[in-house]
Amino acid sequence: MMRGIPKLVGLLSAVAVLATGVANAQTKGKLDEVLARGKLIVGTGSTNAPWHFIDQGGKLAGFDVDVAKIVAKALFDDAEKIEFVNQSSDSRIPNLTTNKVDMTCQFMTVTGGRAQQVEFTVPYYREGVGLLLAANGKYKSYADLKAAGSKVAISVLQNVYAEEMVKKALPEAKVDQYDSVDLIYQALNSGRADAAATDQSALRWFMNQNPGRYLDAGYGWNPQTYACAVKRGDQAWLNFVNTALHEAMTGVEFDAYAASFKKWFGVELPPPAIGFPVEFK
Structure with missing residues (x-):
């Protein structure tokens, strides 16, 4: 009986080493x-x-x-x-x-x-939505746009939520939807739109790339x-x-x-x- 003890101890030691190795492997991520x-x-x-x-x-x-x-x-x-x-x-x-x-x-x-x-x-x-204005345009701020009511036209990228989104900020504005971001900027540049509704990050980037040409209306909504x-x-x-x-x-x-x-x-x-x-x- 005593002669089997060293073998049992060795077996238990091997199991312990194996278990430690498995545990260490499991803790590595x-x-x-x-x-x-x-x-x-x-x-x-x-x-x-x-x-x-x-x-x-x-x-x-x-x-x-x-x-x-x-x-x-x-x-x-x-x-x-x-x-x-x-x-x-x-x-x-x-x-x-x-x-x-x-x-x-x-x-x-x-x-x-x-x-x-x-x-x-x-x-x-x-992120959020903002309003891009032309620096030489009629309106200089969100307050100006809101006060103008139904006289204001907003260009926005076309999607099923576009009109609802714009109306959250400017309930009376006319909403013109376009197929591409380039077209919403073209509408602003040509005067067909008084402001372009776009992501705040895109607005800031566009202003940064075209210094002096545009203004941020100073209002953001739809946070994400x-x-x-x-x-x-x-x-x-x-x-x-x-x-x-x-x-x-x-x-x-x-x-x-x-x-x-x-x-x-x-x-x-x-x-x-x-x-x-x-x-x-």
Whole structure:
């Protein structure tokens, strides 16, 4: 009987080693995988300035691209250790769930339905609709447009919600729908429209590209939150990406985030207040 004890102890030791190895393997997640690989793989688009597009030098550029590079910098202290996967909007979630990308950063609106399929990060931008005015036009502000009532014509990209959307801000305005964004700007430039209703980000980008020609009416509505997304189930990876984005907007990487915001939207962000963290007020 005693002669079998060493064999039993050896067997138990082997089982314990195997169990430890399995446990260690189970605790390793996406963060460990990305660090071991030596680069971050991010899904984004390539056709929507100022978010993600091919610039004149043939390189992928835009605010989404810069936000993703902030995460790469947090991982490797090198923003260029990143690979972008060009994807369509309807591939944003499938490419995460099939592990084709580590994260998606592609002006993705947070919704309850999507949050059941992926984990959203902290928001990095809040989108909304704005009104673009010609600098030499009759109206100079939202108050002017609203006071003019039914005399005002608004150009907007055609969709089933377009008229309802515009009427939320200007109930009496005439709404003219066009097939492309270029046409809504042409209507404004020609005087057929008194203002163009478009995304605030597109409005800021367009003004930034054409200094002195246009005005922001100063009113925004229809808010929606943009966030990056990761695959469900890996809290450590989500926590890391959240930390990187949070510190870009409020801490050590604020200069990089603010420079990108100024470049693409023409807006100078105030630096975070020193002292008590403002996000907890």
